[in-house]
Amino acid sequence: MRTGAGVVRAATVAVSSVVLAVTGITGATAAPVAGAPAPDAAGVRTALERTVGAGAPGAFAVIRDGEGAPQSVAVGKANLDGTPMNADWRFRVGSNTKMFTAVLVMRLAEQGRIDLDRPMRDYLPAGTLPENWTMTVRQVMQHRAGIYDHTNDLLEQSGEETTAAFEKRIRNTVYTPADMVALSVKHGVQYTPGTRYTYSNTDYVLLGMAVEHLTGRSYADVLRTEVIEPLGLTRTSFVVPDKTIAGPHITGYLTNDDRSKPLLDSTESNGSWVWSAGAVISSAADMDRFVGALLGGRLVSDASLRQMTAALPTPTAKIAYGLGLREVSLSCGKVYGHGGIVQGYQTQSFATRDGKRTVVAFANASNNGAVTQGLMNALEPAFCGATGPAKTAKPSLRTKRSPIPAVNVPVADDTRF
Numbered sequence: 001m002r003t004g005a006g007v008v009r010a011a012t013v014a015v016s017s018v019v020l021a022v023t024g025i026t027g028a029t030a031a032p033v034a035g036a037p038a039p040d041a042a043g044v045r046t047a048l049e050r051t052v053g054a055g056a057p058g059a060f061a062v063i064r065d066g067e068g069a070p071q072s073v074a075v076g077k078a079n080l081d082g083t084p085m086n087a088d089w090r091f092r093v094g095s096n097t098k099m100f101t102a103v104l105v106m107r108l109a110e111q112g113r114i115d116l117d118r119p120m121r122d123y124l125p126a127g128t129l130p131e132n133w134t135m136t137v138r139q140v141m142q143h144r145a146g147i148y149d150h151t152n153d154l155l156e157q158s159g160e161e162t163t164a165a166f167e168k169r170i171r172n173t174v175y176t177p178a179d180m181v182a183l184s185v186k187h188g189v190q191y192t193p194g195t196r197y198t199y200s201n202t203d204y205v206l207l208g209m210a211v212e213h214l215t216g217r218s219y220a221d222v223l224r225t226e227v228i229e230p231l232g233l234t235r236t237s238f239v240v241p242d243k244t245i246a247g248p249h250i251t252g253y254l255t256n257d258d259r260s261k262p263l264l265d266s267t268e269s270n271g272s273w274v275w276s277a278g279a280v281i282s283s284a285a286d287m288d289r290f291v292g293a294l295l296g297g298r299l300v301s302d303a304s305l306r307q308m309t310a311a312l313p314t315p316t317a318k319i320a321y322g323l324g325l326r327e328v329s330l331s332c333g334k335v336y337g338h339g340g341i342v343q344g345y346q347t348q349s350f351a352t353r354d355g356k357r358t359v360v361a362f363a364n365a366s367n368n369g370a371v372t373q374g375l376m377n378a379l380e381p382a383f384c385g386a387t388g389p390a391k392t393a394k395p396s397l398r399t400k401r402s403p404i405p406a407v408n409v410p411v412a413d414d415t416r417f
Helices: 005-013 041-053 094-110 137-141 151-155 163-170 177-185 201-215 219-231 284-295 302-308 369-376 379-384
Strands: 024-026 058-065 071-076 090-092 281-283 319-321 326-330 333-342 345-352 357-363
Touching: 041 058, 041 071, 041 357, 041 369, 041 379, 058 284, 090 345, 094 137, 094 201, 094 219, 094 284, 094 302, 094 333, 094 345, 137 201, 151 163, 177 201, 201 219, 219 284, 281 284, 284 333, 284 345, 284 357, 326 379, 333 379, 345 369, 345 379, 357 369, 357 379
Parallel strands: none
Antiparallel strands: 024 071, 058 071, 058 357, 090 281, 319 326, 326 333, 333 345, 345 357
16 A cells, blocks of 8 residues: 655644643634635634533534644533543544545555455455445445445444443444444345445445455554554554543543433443444544545545545435545535544544645534534534624624524434444
Protein backbone atom coordinates (compact mmCIF):
# COMPACT_ATOMS: atom_id res chain seq x y z
CA MET A 1 0.00 0.00 0.00
CA ARG A 2 1.11 3.58 -0.70
CA THR A 3 3.36 5.50 1.69
CA GLY A 4 4.35 8.27 -0.73
CA ALA A 5 5.25 11.91 -0.30
CA GLY A 6 1.65 13.06 -0.26
CA VAL A 7 1.02 11.26 3.01
CA VAL A 8 4.26 12.46 4.58
CA ARG A 9 3.41 16.00 3.52
CA ALA A 10 0.04 15.64 5.23
CA ALA A 11 1.74 14.95 8.53
CA THR A 12 3.71 18.19 8.29
CA VAL A 13 0.93 20.53 7.19
CA ALA A 14 -1.84 19.08 9.34
CA VAL A 15 -3.11 20.95 12.34
CA SER A 16 -0.65 20.57 15.21
CA SER A 17 -2.33 22.71 17.82
CA VAL A 18 -4.13 21.05 20.71
CA VAL A 19 -7.54 22.09 21.95
CA LEU A 20 -6.68 23.14 25.49
CA ALA A 21 -9.73 24.61 27.11
CA VAL A 22 -12.42 22.65 28.84
CA THR A 23 -15.35 24.96 28.25
CA GLY A 24 -16.20 27.96 26.13
CA ILE A 25 -14.60 28.95 22.83
CA THR A 26 -10.88 28.33 22.70
CA GLY A 27 -7.94 28.70 20.42
CA ALA A 28 -7.09 31.69 18.25
CA THR A 29 -9.96 32.49 15.96
CA ALA A 30 -8.75 31.54 12.49
CA ALA A 31 -9.54 33.58 9.43
CA PRO A 32 -12.48 32.03 7.60
CA VAL A 33 -11.89 29.92 4.51
CA ALA A 34 -12.03 32.22 1.49
CA GLY A 35 -15.62 32.61 0.35
CA ALA A 36 -17.04 30.72 3.33
CA PRO A 37 -19.11 32.37 6.06
CA ALA A 38 -17.44 32.57 9.45
CA PRO A 39 -18.63 29.90 11.91
CA ASP A 40 -21.44 31.03 14.21
CA ALA A 41 -20.02 29.98 17.59
CA ALA A 42 -23.13 31.14 19.43
CA GLY A 43 -25.31 29.03 17.17
CA VAL A 44 -23.05 26.04 17.70
CA ARG A 45 -23.26 26.51 21.46
CA THR A 46 -27.06 26.69 21.29
CA ALA A 47 -27.21 23.40 19.39
CA LEU A 48 -24.85 21.75 21.87
CA GLU A 49 -26.85 23.01 24.83
CA ARG A 50 -29.96 21.50 23.28
CA THR A 51 -27.99 18.25 22.86
CA VAL A 52 -27.18 18.20 26.55
CA GLY A 53 -30.73 19.19 27.42
CA ALA A 54 -31.92 16.16 25.46
CA GLY A 55 -29.98 13.79 27.69
CA ALA A 56 -26.26 13.81 26.91
CA PRO A 57 -24.01 14.59 29.88
CA GLY A 58 -21.83 16.74 27.63
CA ALA A 59 -21.07 17.78 24.06
CA PHE A 60 -18.52 19.73 22.09
CA ALA A 61 -17.67 20.93 18.60
CA VAL A 62 -14.20 21.64 17.24
CA ILE A 63 -14.06 23.86 14.15
CA ARG A 64 -10.98 24.55 12.03
CA ASP A 65 -10.46 26.86 9.06
CA GLY A 66 -7.45 26.21 6.86
CA GLU A 67 -4.23 25.77 8.78
CA GLY A 68 -5.28 28.05 11.63
CA ALA A 69 -5.80 27.02 15.23
CA PRO A 70 -9.16 25.35 15.90
CA GLN A 71 -12.06 26.84 17.83
CA SER A 72 -13.69 24.67 20.47
CA VAL A 73 -17.13 25.02 21.99
CA ALA A 74 -17.78 22.64 24.89
CA VAL A 75 -20.74 22.28 27.25
CA GLY A 76 -21.70 19.88 30.01
CA LYS A 77 -19.70 17.05 31.54
CA ALA A 78 -17.18 14.44 30.41
CA ASN A 79 -18.54 12.08 33.06
CA LEU A 80 -21.24 11.93 35.70
CA ASP A 81 -18.68 12.58 38.41
CA GLY A 82 -18.85 16.21 37.29
CA THR A 83 -15.66 16.59 35.25
CA PRO A 84 -16.21 19.33 32.66
CA MET A 85 -16.33 18.20 29.03
CA ASN A 86 -12.84 18.15 27.54
CA ALA A 87 -12.58 18.28 23.75
CA ASP A 88 -8.97 17.07 23.89
CA TRP A 89 -9.79 13.65 25.37
CA ARG A 90 -10.23 10.37 23.52
CA PHE A 91 -13.49 8.60 22.66
CA ARG A 92 -14.94 5.86 20.45
CA VAL A 93 -15.73 7.19 16.97
CA GLY A 94 -18.14 4.45 15.83
CA SER A 95 -18.82 4.48 12.10
CA ASN A 96 -16.34 7.24 11.45
CA THR A 97 -14.18 4.10 11.24
CA LYS A 98 -15.69 3.45 7.80
CA MET A 99 -13.75 6.41 6.39
CA PHE A 100 -10.48 4.84 7.56
CA THR A 101 -11.42 1.49 6.03
CA ALA A 102 -12.44 3.13 2.76
CA VAL A 103 -9.05 4.86 2.54
CA LEU A 104 -7.26 1.52 2.91
CA VAL A 105 -9.40 -0.02 0.16
CA MET A 106 -8.88 2.91 -2.21
CA ARG A 107 -5.12 2.66 -1.75
CA LEU A 108 -5.24 -1.00 -2.66
CA ALA A 109 -7.27 -0.06 -5.73
CA GLU A 110 -4.67 2.52 -6.71
CA GLN A 111 -2.06 -0.25 -6.59
CA GLY A 112 -4.16 -2.46 -8.83
CA ARG A 113 -4.73 -4.99 -6.06
CA ILE A 114 -8.50 -4.40 -5.94
CA ASP A 115 -10.83 -3.67 -8.84
CA LEU A 116 -13.83 -1.86 -7.40
CA ASP A 117 -16.07 -3.25 -10.11
CA ARG A 118 -15.22 -6.92 -9.62
CA PRO A 119 -17.13 -9.16 -7.18
CA MET A 120 -16.37 -8.63 -3.51
CA ARG A 121 -15.90 -12.38 -3.02
CA ASP A 122 -12.79 -12.30 -5.26
CA TYR A 123 -10.84 -10.49 -2.53
CA LEU A 124 -11.86 -12.59 0.45
CA PRO A 125 -10.81 -15.95 1.85
CA ALA A 126 -12.43 -18.81 -0.05
CA GLY A 127 -15.95 -19.54 1.15
CA THR A 128 -16.50 -16.22 2.90
CA LEU A 129 -19.33 -15.34 0.50
CA PRO A 130 -21.34 -17.79 -1.63
CA GLU A 131 -20.18 -18.24 -5.21
CA ASN A 132 -23.42 -16.80 -6.59
CA TRP A 133 -23.08 -13.51 -4.69
CA THR A 134 -22.10 -11.07 -7.43
CA MET A 135 -22.09 -7.72 -5.61
CA THR A 136 -19.02 -5.63 -6.44
CA VAL A 137 -16.57 -3.94 -4.12
CA ARG A 138 -17.99 -0.58 -5.16
CA GLN A 139 -21.54 -1.64 -4.30
CA VAL A 140 -20.34 -2.84 -0.90
CA MET A 141 -18.63 0.50 -0.24
CA GLN A 142 -21.82 2.33 -1.28
CA HIS A 143 -24.10 0.20 0.94
CA ARG A 144 -25.89 -0.92 -2.22
CA ALA A 145 -24.86 -4.58 -2.13
CA GLY A 146 -27.96 -6.14 -0.59
CA ILE A 147 -25.95 -7.58 2.31
CA TYR A 148 -27.87 -7.99 5.56
CA ASP A 149 -26.50 -6.07 8.54
CA HIS A 150 -25.35 -8.65 11.09
CA THR A 151 -25.74 -6.14 13.93
CA ASN A 152 -29.52 -6.43 13.62
CA ASP A 153 -29.23 -9.99 14.92
CA LEU A 154 -27.03 -8.96 17.82
CA LEU A 155 -29.31 -6.14 18.91
CA GLU A 156 -32.59 -7.88 18.07
CA GLN A 157 -34.40 -4.67 17.17
CA SER A 158 -34.41 -1.87 14.66
CA GLY A 159 -33.22 1.52 15.77
CA GLU A 160 -30.72 1.59 18.60
CA GLU A 161 -29.53 -0.92 21.11
CA THR A 162 -31.01 -1.75 24.49
CA THR A 163 -28.92 -1.89 27.63
CA ALA A 164 -29.86 -5.56 28.03
CA ALA A 165 -28.58 -6.47 24.56
CA PHE A 166 -25.39 -4.53 25.20
CA GLU A 167 -24.60 -6.41 28.39
CA LYS A 168 -25.63 -9.79 27.01
CA ARG A 169 -24.03 -9.77 23.56
CA ILE A 170 -21.84 -6.70 22.99
CA ARG A 171 -19.73 -5.51 25.91
CA ASN A 172 -17.80 -8.72 26.64
CA THR A 173 -18.49 -11.10 23.74
CA VAL A 174 -15.69 -11.32 21.18
CA TYR A 175 -16.73 -11.96 17.58
CA THR A 176 -14.45 -12.77 14.66
CA PRO A 177 -15.07 -11.08 11.31
CA ALA A 178 -15.95 -14.48 9.85
CA ASP A 179 -18.53 -14.98 12.64
CA MET A 180 -20.25 -11.72 11.74
CA VAL A 181 -20.27 -12.36 8.01
CA ALA A 182 -21.73 -15.82 8.61
CA LEU A 183 -24.57 -14.23 10.60
CA SER A 184 -25.30 -12.01 7.62
CA VAL A 185 -25.01 -14.68 4.92
CA LYS A 186 -27.69 -16.79 6.62
CA HIS A 187 -30.24 -14.13 5.63
CA GLY A 188 -29.38 -14.30 1.94
CA VAL A 189 -29.07 -11.39 -0.49
CA GLN A 190 -31.67 -8.79 0.45
CA TYR A 191 -32.20 -7.27 -3.01
CA THR A 192 -30.53 -7.10 -6.41
CA PRO A 193 -27.15 -5.41 -5.82
CA GLY A 194 -27.00 -1.84 -7.06
CA THR A 195 -30.74 -1.21 -6.99
CA ARG A 196 -31.15 0.21 -3.47
CA TYR A 197 -29.31 1.82 -0.57
CA THR A 198 -29.40 0.01 2.77
CA TYR A 199 -26.76 0.76 5.35
CA SER A 200 -24.98 -2.39 6.51
CA ASN A 201 -22.08 -2.65 8.96
CA THR A 202 -21.30 -6.05 7.44
CA ASP A 203 -20.27 -4.26 4.24
CA TYR A 204 -17.33 -2.66 6.02
CA VAL A 205 -16.45 -5.82 7.93
CA LEU A 206 -16.05 -7.46 4.52
CA LEU A 207 -13.84 -4.61 3.33
CA GLY A 208 -11.66 -4.97 6.42
CA MET A 209 -11.37 -8.69 5.72
CA ALA A 210 -10.27 -7.89 2.17
CA VAL A 211 -7.56 -5.56 3.50
CA GLU A 212 -6.23 -8.38 5.68
CA HIS A 213 -6.50 -11.03 2.96
CA LEU A 214 -4.67 -8.99 0.33
CA THR A 215 -1.92 -7.64 2.59
CA GLY A 216 -1.39 -10.69 4.80
CA ARG A 217 -1.41 -8.35 7.81
CA SER A 218 -3.90 -7.47 10.50
CA TYR A 219 -6.32 -4.62 9.92
CA ALA A 220 -4.90 -2.83 12.97
CA ASP A 221 -1.35 -3.06 11.59
CA VAL A 222 -2.30 -1.83 8.12
CA LEU A 223 -4.28 1.07 9.61
CA ARG A 224 -1.35 2.01 11.83
CA THR A 225 1.30 2.01 9.10
CA GLU A 226 -0.80 3.50 6.31
CA VAL A 227 -2.79 6.20 8.08
CA ILE A 228 -2.14 6.61 11.81
CA GLU A 229 1.65 6.95 11.76
CA PRO A 230 2.05 8.98 8.53
CA LEU A 231 -0.50 11.53 9.72
CA GLY A 232 0.82 11.61 13.28
CA LEU A 233 -2.51 10.58 14.79
CA THR A 234 -1.10 10.05 18.25
CA ARG A 235 -4.48 9.56 19.93
CA THR A 236 -5.95 7.18 17.36
CA SER A 237 -5.92 3.40 17.83
CA PHE A 238 -7.66 0.16 16.97
CA VAL A 239 -7.32 -2.18 19.94
CA VAL A 240 -10.00 -4.87 19.40
CA PRO A 241 -10.62 -6.94 21.50
CA ASP A 242 -9.26 -4.81 24.38
CA LYS A 243 -12.13 -3.13 26.21
CA THR A 244 -10.44 -0.09 27.71
CA ILE A 245 -9.62 3.33 26.28
CA ALA A 246 -6.05 4.22 27.21
CA GLY A 247 -5.15 7.65 28.55
CA PRO A 248 -7.49 10.54 29.35
CA HIS A 249 -10.86 9.80 27.79
CA ILE A 250 -14.50 10.78 27.91
CA THR A 251 -16.95 8.43 29.63
CA GLY A 252 -19.69 7.11 27.34
CA TYR A 253 -23.27 6.55 28.52
CA LEU A 254 -25.88 4.29 26.97
CA THR A 255 -29.40 5.62 27.45
CA ASN A 256 -31.78 3.04 28.87
CA ASP A 257 -34.92 2.33 26.85
CA ASP A 258 -36.77 2.95 30.11
CA ARG A 259 -35.95 6.64 30.54
CA SER A 260 -36.75 6.44 34.25
CA LYS A 261 -33.64 4.30 34.71
CA PRO A 262 -30.16 5.85 34.95
CA LEU A 263 -27.65 6.08 32.12
CA LEU A 264 -25.37 3.06 31.81
CA ASP A 265 -21.60 3.58 31.74
CA SER A 266 -20.72 1.79 28.48
CA THR A 267 -17.15 3.04 28.11
CA GLU A 268 -15.57 -0.41 28.37
CA SER A 269 -16.52 -2.56 25.38
CA ASN A 270 -14.40 -4.81 23.19
CA GLY A 271 -15.64 -3.38 19.87
CA SER A 272 -15.29 -6.64 17.98
CA TRP A 273 -18.96 -6.67 16.97
CA VAL A 274 -18.39 -3.75 14.59
CA TRP A 275 -14.64 -4.24 13.99
CA SER A 276 -13.48 -2.40 10.81
CA ALA A 277 -16.95 -0.85 10.54
CA GLY A 278 -16.88 0.97 13.86
CA ALA A 279 -14.17 0.22 16.45
CA VAL A 280 -11.60 3.01 16.05
CA ILE A 281 -10.76 5.14 19.11
CA SER A 282 -9.61 8.71 18.45
CA SER A 283 -9.80 12.35 19.54
CA ALA A 284 -11.22 15.52 18.04
CA ALA A 285 -7.78 16.79 17.02
CA ASP A 286 -6.95 13.52 15.28
CA MET A 287 -10.32 13.31 13.53
CA ASP A 288 -9.89 16.90 12.37
CA ARG A 289 -6.47 16.06 10.98
CA PHE A 290 -7.67 12.88 9.29
CA VAL A 291 -10.80 14.33 7.66
CA GLY A 292 -8.92 17.44 6.54
CA ALA A 293 -6.16 15.31 4.99
CA LEU A 294 -8.66 13.03 3.27
CA LEU A 295 -10.81 15.77 1.71
CA GLY A 296 -7.69 17.82 1.04
CA GLY A 297 -6.41 15.06 -1.23
CA ARG A 298 -3.44 14.05 0.90
CA LEU A 299 -4.44 10.44 1.61
CA VAL A 300 -5.67 9.15 -1.74
CA SER A 301 -5.27 10.27 -5.33
CA ASP A 302 -7.50 12.92 -6.86
CA ALA A 303 -9.19 10.24 -8.95
CA SER A 304 -9.90 8.15 -5.87
CA LEU A 305 -11.28 11.12 -3.97
CA ARG A 306 -13.60 11.98 -6.86
CA GLN A 307 -15.00 8.46 -6.64
CA MET A 308 -15.36 8.62 -2.87
CA THR A 309 -17.31 11.89 -3.06
CA ALA A 310 -19.50 10.83 -6.02
CA ALA A 311 -22.40 10.29 -3.65
CA LEU A 312 -25.71 8.68 -4.59
CA PRO A 313 -29.06 9.52 -2.97
CA THR A 314 -30.29 7.71 0.14
CA PRO A 315 -33.84 7.49 1.49
CA THR A 316 -33.10 10.54 3.65
CA ALA A 317 -33.50 13.89 1.89
CA LYS A 318 -30.27 15.91 1.64
CA ILE A 319 -28.18 12.88 2.63
CA ALA A 320 -26.19 10.98 0.00
CA TYR A 321 -23.51 8.31 0.28
CA GLY A 322 -20.35 7.74 -1.75
CA LEU A 323 -17.48 5.35 -1.04
CA GLY A 324 -17.16 5.51 2.74
CA LEU A 325 -18.15 9.18 2.78
CA ARG A 326 -21.54 10.66 3.57
CA GLU A 327 -22.61 13.85 1.79
CA VAL A 328 -24.83 16.28 3.75
CA SER A 329 -26.47 19.23 2.01
CA LEU A 330 -26.50 22.31 4.25
CA SER A 331 -27.86 25.77 3.44
CA CYS A 332 -24.42 26.92 2.25
CA GLY A 333 -23.45 23.81 0.30
CA LYS A 334 -22.38 20.21 0.66
CA VAL A 335 -20.03 18.76 3.26
CA TYR A 336 -18.44 15.32 3.38
CA GLY A 337 -17.48 12.96 6.16
CA HIS A 338 -19.26 10.46 8.35
CA GLY A 339 -21.22 10.06 11.54
CA GLY A 340 -20.73 7.41 14.16
CA ILE A 341 -22.90 6.19 17.01
CA VAL A 342 -21.68 3.38 19.23
CA GLN A 343 -22.73 2.62 22.79
CA GLY A 344 -22.23 5.81 24.81
CA TYR A 345 -20.68 7.92 22.06
CA GLN A 346 -21.68 9.78 18.96
CA THR A 347 -19.50 11.80 16.63
CA GLN A 348 -20.07 13.76 13.43
CA SER A 349 -16.86 14.50 11.46
CA PHE A 350 -17.27 16.57 8.29
CA ALA A 351 -15.32 18.87 6.00
CA THR A 352 -15.87 21.06 2.99
CA ARG A 353 -15.01 19.45 -0.33
CA ASP A 354 -11.57 21.10 -0.34
CA GLY A 355 -10.88 19.99 3.23
CA LYS A 356 -10.20 23.54 4.40
CA ARG A 357 -12.95 23.72 7.00
CA THR A 358 -13.52 20.76 9.28
CA VAL A 359 -16.04 20.23 12.05
CA VAL A 360 -15.96 17.47 14.65
CA ALA A 361 -19.07 17.42 16.86
CA PHE A 362 -19.40 14.97 19.75
CA ALA A 363 -21.75 13.91 22.56
CA ASN A 364 -21.26 11.22 25.19
CA ALA A 365 -24.67 9.51 25.03
CA SER A 366 -26.36 7.15 22.59
CA ASN A 367 -29.78 5.53 22.11
CA ASN A 368 -31.38 8.97 22.11
CA GLY A 369 -32.64 10.43 18.84
CA ALA A 370 -32.98 13.93 20.29
CA VAL A 371 -29.28 13.91 21.17
CA THR A 372 -28.45 12.85 17.61
CA GLN A 373 -30.60 15.62 16.15
CA GLY A 374 -29.07 18.23 18.45
CA LEU A 375 -25.57 17.23 17.43
CA MET A 376 -26.43 17.31 13.72
CA ASN A 377 -27.86 20.80 14.19
CA ALA A 378 -24.39 22.01 15.21
CA LEU A 379 -23.18 21.48 11.63
CA GLU A 380 -25.31 24.25 10.09
CA PRO A 381 -23.94 27.15 12.19
CA ALA A 382 -20.43 25.65 12.17
CA PHE A 383 -20.23 25.53 8.38
CA CYS A 384 -22.76 28.14 7.25
CA GLY A 385 -22.53 30.83 9.90
CA ALA A 386 -25.37 32.94 11.24
CA THR A 387 -26.86 34.23 8.00
CA GLY A 388 -28.08 31.05 6.29
CA PRO A 389 -31.79 30.57 5.53
CA ALA A 390 -32.04 28.07 8.40
CA LYS A 391 -31.50 30.97 10.83
CA THR A 392 -34.63 32.95 10.08
CA ALA A 393 -36.13 32.80 13.56
CA LYS A 394 -35.71 35.97 15.61
CA PRO A 395 -33.60 35.69 18.77
CA SER A 396 -35.30 36.20 22.10
CA LEU A 397 -34.86 39.63 23.70
CA ARG A 398 -33.83 37.83 26.88
CA THR A 399 -30.87 35.98 25.42
CA LYS A 400 -27.95 36.69 23.12
CA ARG A 401 -27.78 33.10 21.96
CA SER A 402 -28.44 32.36 18.32
CA PRO A 403 -31.82 30.74 17.65
CA ILE A 404 -32.11 27.04 16.94
CA PRO A 405 -32.18 26.51 13.15
CA ALA A 406 -35.72 26.76 11.81
CA VAL A 407 -35.05 23.61 9.77
CA ASN A 408 -33.26 20.69 11.38
CA VAL A 409 -30.17 19.33 9.68
CA PRO A 410 -31.25 15.93 8.33
CA VAL A 411 -30.33 12.87 10.35
CA ALA A 412 -29.29 9.86 8.28
CA ASP A 413 -31.60 6.89 8.26
CA ASP A 414 -28.79 4.74 9.66
CA THR A 415 -28.42 6.60 12.94
CA ARG A 416 -27.39 3.57 14.94
CA PHE A 417 -23.76 3.49 13.87
